[in-house]
Amino acid sequence: xxxxxxxxxxxxxxxxxxxxxxxxxxxxxxxxxxxxxxxxxxxxxxxxxxxxxxxxxxxxxxxxxxxxxxxxxxxxxxxxxxxxxxxxxxxxxxxxxxxxxxxxxxxxxxxxxxxxxxxxxxxxxxxxxxxxxxxxxxxxxxxxxxxxxxxxxxxxxxxxxxx
Numbered sequence: 001x002x003x004x005x006x007x008x009x010x011x012x013x014x015x016x017x018x019x020x021x022x023x024x025x026x027x028x029x030x031x032x033x034x035x036x037x038x039x040x041x042x043x044x045x046x047x048x049x050x051x052x053x054x055x056x057x058x059x060x061x062x063x064x065x066x067x068x069x070x071x072x073x074x075x076x077x078x079x080x081x082x083x084x085x086x087x088x089x090x091x092x093x094x095x096x097x098x099x100x101x102x103x104x105x106x107x108x109x110x111x112x113x114x115x116x117x118x119x120x121x122x123x124x125x126x127x128x129x130x131x132x133x134x135x136x137x138x139x140x141x142x143x144x145x146x147x148x149x150x151x152x153x154x155x156x157x158x159x160x161x162x163x
Contacts, residue, residue, distance in 0.1 A: 008105050008133040008140070015149055019142040026136050028100035030065045033139075041141045042128025047102040049091050049115075050074075053082040058094055062104055062131075063120035063163045077161050078118065096134075103132040104147060105140075107156050117156055120163040 012019050020041060027033050030046055046065040051058050057080055063069065075083040088099050095102070096109030107117060123129060123144055130139045131147070142150075151158050 004134040005138060007108070011108070011153070012140075012142070012146075012150065015146075015153060017142060017146040017149060019140050019146070021133070021138050021140050022130075023138045026100065028136065032100075033065070042130050043123065043126045044130040044139070045104075045123065047104065047131070049086045049095065049097075049102050050083045051086040051090060052080040053084070055090075058086060058090065058115045059083070059118060060095070060102070060104065060107065060115050061118045061120075061161075061163075062123065064122060067120065067122075067163050069163055074161075074163070078116075098136075100136040101132050101134060103134060104151065105131060105134055107151060107154055108134075110156075113155070116159070117151070118159045118161045121160045122163075124160060 024036050027036065033044055044065040045062050048061045048069060050061060059078060071083045075081065091097050091099065094110055094115050095106035097106045104117065107115065126144050128141045129144055129147060130141050132138065133140045148158055
C-alpha cells in the first residue's frame with residue numbers, strides 16, 4: 001500500500017510544497033498517536049468523517065487533536081440534522097481510505113466532490129500540521145498554507161469553522 005503514500009509525496013513535490021515525513025507503526029486512534037511520542041514538529045490533526053442523519057451529505061472535519069468536538073453543535077454550524085460517524089464502507093467509497101487513516105489528503109480520491117471539507121479556523125494560524133498521507137503508518141507535517149494549496153489543486157472548497 002506504499003503506493004498510496006507515494007501518490008501524495010509525488011503531488012506535494014509537483015506543487016513545490018515543503019513537508020516532513022515521520023514514519024511510524026500503524027495507528028488507529030489519537031491515543032495511539034499520542035503513545036508514539038512523535039517529536040513536536042507541529043499540531044497533530046484529528047480528522048472526523050461524518051454523515052448527516054439521512055446519509056445524503058458527507059463531511060470531513062479537521063481540527064487540533066486536543067479539541068473536543070460536540071457533534072450537536074457542529075451539526076448546527078454545518079446546517080444539517082444530526083451527525084454521526086460514517087461507516088467504514090462509506091469511508092472507503094468516498095475517500096478511498098481505511099479506518100485510522102482519515103486525512104484531508106483523502107480528498108484526492110473524491111473526484112465527484114461528494115465530501116464537504118471543514119477545517120477549524122485555529123489551524124489556519126499553525127506553522128505545521130501533522131496529517132496522514134492516506135495511510136496510518138506515517139505522518140506528514142506541512143503548513144496550513146501548503147495544505148490549502150494542495151486542496152486548491154484538487155478544486156476542494158475549504159470551509160473554515162470554529163470548533
